[in-house]
Amino acid sequence: MSEAEVYAQTARSTVNRLKQRGHYDHDTVHGIIDTAPVLHVSFNPTSFDDDPFPTILPMLGCTGSFTHVGSEEKAATAIYLHGHSASRFMKLPINPPSYLEDASLPGVPVCVAATHIDGLVLAYTPFNHSCNYRSAVIHGYANAVEDPAEKMYALQLITDNIVPDRWDNSRVPPTEAEMKSTAVIRVDIVSASAKIRAYGVGNDKMDLDDQEMRRRVWTGVIPMALTYGEPKPAEENLIEGVPDYIAGWTKRQNEESARYARDIISLKAPKKV
Amino acid sequence: MSEAEVYAQTARSTVNRLKQRGHYDHDTVHGIIDTAPVLHVSFNPTSFDDDPFPTILPMLGCTGSFTHVGSEEKAATAIYLHGHSASRFMKLPINPPSYLEDASLPGVPVCVAATHIDGLVLAYTPFNHSCNYRSAVIHGYANAVEDPAEKMYALQLITDNIVPDRWDNSRVPPTEAEMKSTAVIRVDIVSASAKIRAYGVGNDKMDLDDQEMRRRVWTGVIPMALTYGEPKPAEENLIEGVPDYIAGWTKRQNEESARYARDIISLKAPKKV
Numbered sequence: 001m002s003e004a005e006v007y008a009q010t011a012r013s014t015v016n017r018l019k020q021r022g023h024y025d026h027d028t029v030h031g032i033i034d035t036a037p038v039l040h041v042s043f044n045p046t047s048f049d050d051d052p053f054p055t056i057l058p059m060l061g062c063t064g065s066f067t068h069v070g071s072e073e074k075a076a077t078a079i080y081l082h083g084h085s086a087s088r089f090m091k092l093p094i095n096p097p098s099y100l101e102d103a104s105l106p107g108v109p110v111c112v113a114a115t116h117i118d119g120l121v122l123a124y125t126p127f128n129h130s131c132n133y134r135s136a137v138i139h140g141y142a143n144a145v146e147d148p149a150e151k152m153y154a155l156q157l158i159t160d161n162i163v164p165d166r167w168d169n170s171r172v173p174p175t176e177a178e179m180k181s182t183a184v185i186r187v188d189i190v191s192a193s194a195k196i197r198a199y200g201v202g203n204d205k206m207d208l209d210d211q212e213m214r215r216r217v218w219t220g221v222i223p224m225a226l227t228y229g230e231p232k233p234a235e236e237n238l239i240e241g242v243p244d245y246i247a248g249w250t251k252r253q254n255e256e257s258a259r260y261a262r263d264i265i266s267l268k269a270p271k272k273v
Numbered sequence: 274m275s276e277a278e279v280y281a282q283t284a285r286s287t288v289n290r291l292k293q294r295g296h297y298d299h300d301t302v303h304g305i306i307d308t309a310p311v312l313h314v315s316f317n318p319t320s321f322d323d324d325p326f327p328t329i330l331p332m333l334g335c336t337g338s339f340t341h342v343g344s345e346e347k348a349a350t351a352i353y354l355h356g357h358s359a360s361r362f363m364k365l366p367i368n369p370p371s372y373l374e375d376a377s378l379p380g381v382p383v384c385v386a387a388t389h390i391d392g393l394v395l396a397y398t399p400f401n402h403s404c405n406y407r408s409a410v411i412h413g414y415a416n417a418v419e420d421p422a423e424k425m426y427a428l429q430l431i432t433d434n435i436v437p438d439r440w441d442n443s444r445v446p447p448t449e450a451e452m453k454s455t456a457v458i459r460v461d462i463v464s465a466s467a468k469i470r471a472y473g474v475g476n477d478k479m480d481l482d483d484q485e486m487r488r489r490v491w492t493g494v495i496p497m498a499l500t501y502g503e504p505k506p507a508e509e510n511l512i513e514g515v516p517d518y519i520a521g522w523t524k525r526q527n528e529e530s531a532r533y534a535r536d537i538i539s540l541k542a543p544k545k546v
Contacts, residue, residue, distance in 0.1 A: 012318075012324065012326065012328070016360075016361065017357055017359055017360050037390040037497065038388050038390050038404075038406070040313040040315075040329055040386055040388070042313075042315035042327045042328070042329045042384065043327060044317065044321070044327055045285075047321075048317070048320075048321060048372065048376075051285065052376065052378060052382040053285065053382045053383070053384055053412040053463075054315045054316060054317055054327035054382070054383075054384050055285070055315070055384050055410065055412070056313055056315045056329065056384045056385075056386035056410055057386075057410075058386060058388040058406065058408045060404070084290055086290055087289075087290055088289065099321065103321075103325065105325060109325035109326045109327070110326070110327075111315065111326055111327050111328050111329045112329075113313055113329035113330075113331060115311050115313070115331040117310040117311050117499070119502075120435060120436065120501075122436065122439065122443070122519075123443075124443060124444045125443055125444040125445070125447065125451065126428065126429075126432040126439070126440060126443050126445065126447070127447050127448075127451040127454075127455060129432065129435070129439075129443075131311075131333070133311070133331065135331045137328065137329055137330075139326040139328070155399065156399075159399040159402065162393060162402070163393065163395065163495075166395065166399070166402075167399060169489075169490060169491070170395070170396075170397060170398055170399050170402075170490055171397045171398040171480055171483070171486050171490055172398070172399065174398065174399070174400050175400075175479075178398065178400035181400075182400060190326075200507055200508075201507040201509075203507070203509060206448075207444055208509060210444070213444050214509070214510075214511045215511055215512070216442075216512075217442060217443055217444055217512070218442070218506065218510060218512045218515065218516050218519065219506070219507045219509065219510045220504055220505050220506035220507045220510055220515075221504070221505050221507070222436075222501050222502070222504045222505075222519065222523060223501070223502035223503070223504075223505065224310065224499060224500065224501055224502065225499070225500055225502065226390070226497060226498070226499050226500070227497065227498055227499070227500040227531075228393075228495050228496070228497055229392075229495070229496035229497065229498065229531055229534055229535055230496070230535075231493055231494070231495045231496075232493050232494050232495075232496065232535065232538050233491065233492070233493035234473055234474040234476070234492045234493045234494070235473075236474075236476060236481060236487070236492060237487075237491060237492045237493055238487045238488055239488070239489075239490070239491045242491065242493075243491050246395075246491065246495065250495060258500075258502055261502055262502055262503075262505065265505050
């Protein structure tokens with residue numbers, strides 16, 4: 001499956017308001033997921049009749065595509081999540097709640113959301129205030145990854161997605177006990193979309209005509225970016241200095257995200273519809 | 274209701290794993306929600322039989338307690354969310370999906386999650402890697418706020434929660450059309466909990482005994498904080514300089530969040546259980 005492909009727009013995934021903010025291509029959707037500091041995963045722990053509330057868990061994960069050795073077909077991109085084997089969510093696909101038993105679905109239906117906030121947009125009036133943001137929302141079926149090769153693939157993938165090259169620069173391979181206490185879930189994507197706002201302030205003509213007000217109200221954008229501070233070694237650390245795959249990488253990430261948040265402010269807001 | 278009160282621990286809200294990370298007091302839960310850059314709101318758009326997926330929307334909002342003039346009893350703290358009146362979520366409580374019609378619930382059951390990531394914790398082995406974070410998860414019933422006084426209260430509350438004092442320093446009051454096109458939802462809280470990790474690396478004895486490995490693997494914490502960049506005025510802005518309620522506030526916020534992310538690293542990890 002080529003990365004130039006797009007997710008089909010379904011009733012579930014189509015951005016209805018401000019359609020110009022909607023994106024369905026794999027690159028955009030996967031990019032937002034893989035750079036988000038945290039994913040929010042929603043599911044229904046019980047049947048509606050037992051408890052009507054869905055729940056959300058913050059989790060770490062990223063997209064990946066695992067192809068078994070010898071397989072000719074590349075697997076579709078999925079979302080891999082990891083957690084402690086004893087956690088409620090990780091046990092869900094193995095001991096599905098009763099409301100799923102009769103439904104014959106190919107897994108536990110979940111929603112995964114990733115959101116970056118890139119700035120506060122302060123228009124003249126609060127009603128035109130907005131945020132610059134990149135968000136992705138994915139629906140899919142969650143299943144436990146039991147195959148040892150796929151599980152190891154996913155754990156390295158998630159570790160290196162947090163800090164590139166960290167896996168090879170840490171104590172691996174994991175012990176048997178560590179592998180047992182860590183569970184991996186793969187979410188096979190059913191529908192997905194992204195929504196992005198990346199431009200300056202949109203003020204109304206009515207406010208632009210109000211010279212008295214404009215002399216007392218500041219309008220503009222406050223850029224925002226998640227920033228890495230100076231890495232601090234643990235007491236037990238024996239390495240002198242911070243290795244470049246950490247220090248150089250965090251520095252470059254900080255520069256890139258600050259530049260993005262700043263650069264988009266110069267882009268014009270689209271005409272109101 | 275005093276802020277020293279705590280949310281009851283229910284099966285829905287109790288932190289089961291790593292219990293020492295669980296918090297139920299109002300101050301902690303509300304503080305995490307009100308300082309999060311974005312809230313993730315989950316709900317079931319249709320019945321399970323029509324479509325088994327819950328969905329998540331990123332939204333802006335904060336906690337508040339609106340007491341009607343003349344009322345003697347202070348209202349319980351709720352979460353206020355706002356959005357465009359035409360958006361799917363905002364219409365939900367007014368035109369509830371059929372699965373809710375027969376359920377006689379006091380609103381649309383939703384889950385609201387707020388998460389801060391405060392650092393990447395790099396232990397010797399990926400299996401002891403972790404994050405410093407503060408997260409809150411709330412379950413409650415969503416209803417549309419129709420009362421004009423409560424709606425205006427909520428809009429000012431949400432605006433000032435994003436940038437303190439912004440409401441009075443912008444063009445207010447809103448026009449009738451603006452009020453009509455903006456909807457407010459109040460989520461009455463049914464259960465709530467917070468989970469916090471705020472300390473340094475927890476390495477296993479096995480790894481601490483491995484001197485060869487320790488000479489090549491860096492271990493420590495990379496602090497993280499959402500950071501405001503330099504506010505950039507819009508082309509149409511007429512004010513010279515950036516007012517202190519914006520410039521001073523963003524500067525103080527940056528200092529505080531960077532200090533928090535750095536200071537917690539010195540705290541000891543609790544003993545493994």
